[in-house]
Amino acid sequence: MIRPSLLLAIASLLLGACAEQPLRGTGDLGVVVERASGSLQIVETSGQTRLARIEGLGDLSHASVVFSRDERFAYVFGRDGGLTKVDLLRQRIDKRIIQGGNSIGGAISQDGKLIAVGNYEPGGVKVFDADTLELVADIPATPLADGSRNSRVVGVIDAPGRRFIYSLFDTHETWLLDFSQGNTPQITRFENVGKQPYDALLTPDGRYYIAGLFGEDGMAKIDLWHTARGVERIIDGYGRGEAALPVYKMPHLEGWTVAGNQTFVPAIGHHQVLVMDSQTWKQTDAIDVAGQPVFVMARPDARQIWVNFAHPDNGKVQVIDSETHEIIAQLEPGPAVLHMEFTARGDQLWLSVRDGNEVQVWDPYTLKLLKRLPADSPSGIFFSSRAHETGL
């Protein structure tokens, strides 16, 4: 039907288009997870535009992303156990494997050579070669007492010295994997860290690992400079005397919540953001907020803290003054704000409005909405600058 010469003309046109694509860096790129459709958008923050959509990433119910150290590749951890390596420049899937049955997230090692994935099913951590996605190590988690399955793994984070650290939700442990001597890790187990660790953060210097506890009012801190000192319980009993409210979405902890000499974290079952002194790790304040906090994120200059909330308060975002602890703004970006991401130097805040089917770009200094970008049920937003942040 179509003449070969015409096909040739089309082909050379397409090739030409590729060749003419201008050289660009990847430092202003990011990805937006479209969780219902299993797709990913590639975005750029300089002009605040969408560059491409990548499809075929499976079930992204709970997806998170890390970046290669050259900021060219995004590694996407999907709910269905998929691990997908996406080429941000070629705008396509480079490699994809199904490594488990049900996963929660992962991390990339300090040297960028290893990818660790935390799995609920089968409970444990698998570590892959970042280049080939070939299996390097398989570390099953502790079996439950009844032997039915292994503990679910949460909060997998990279730590300095080619290490990974994570917690076991069901068996109340934290494990430290040390790959500094090769691809067979030395494993350090911390037991009885507290009931049901649900997620964790690493301070930006990589020194302190702090796991949030779902099953009790407190957090578990490990000093990675002095692992022999074990686990220290901090902000113990923060909600004492108050009835716990229902938690309709599990909060997240990220390194960004450390703002200078203060650390801001979500309370569990209390509509509060807790403030700790980052030296003594004592609680210094509890800020009343509009709902169960999910993400508590410091603007990179540490002057503001942005908070979003669990259902049914997930249409709101509150901005806290980090000095006075007053709520300086309550925004209502739209239905179901799931995630927020600052650009590396904090000139923009991107947030996903799941039920509004859009991503919004805000100026966090003027608190003005700059741009709306359509997206299909967007959840996580991840910028490539995370490549150079320990613990993100």
Add this chain to the structure above:
Amino acid sequence: MFQSRHAVFGLGLSLVSLLPYSTALADTPTAARQAQLEHLLVQDCGSCHGLRMTGGLGPALTLDAIAGKPRESLIATVTHGRPGTAMPGWNALLNEQDIAWLVDLLLEGYPTP
């Protein structure tokens, strides 16, 4: 905040109760409500149980996974939550009809293949 939400919710309920309905329809949410509930199931229940109900922090809720579990016990779990786990009670946000409808949706198999 929490109390005022209850107040709003209570107001919503009393408005609904003023609407005329036949007894045949009394235990079925309206079509609009059903759409809201299905959205809630996928997006909010799905945060823990997976958008495709294949499980996550919460157990799988596929037909295979809940086979043999009595309807009443599923309703009780959704209504009151499961102490000692991350499952909250939804009775602050959903009424009995809502919860029964959601449980029946799961018992019919969700998502439909």
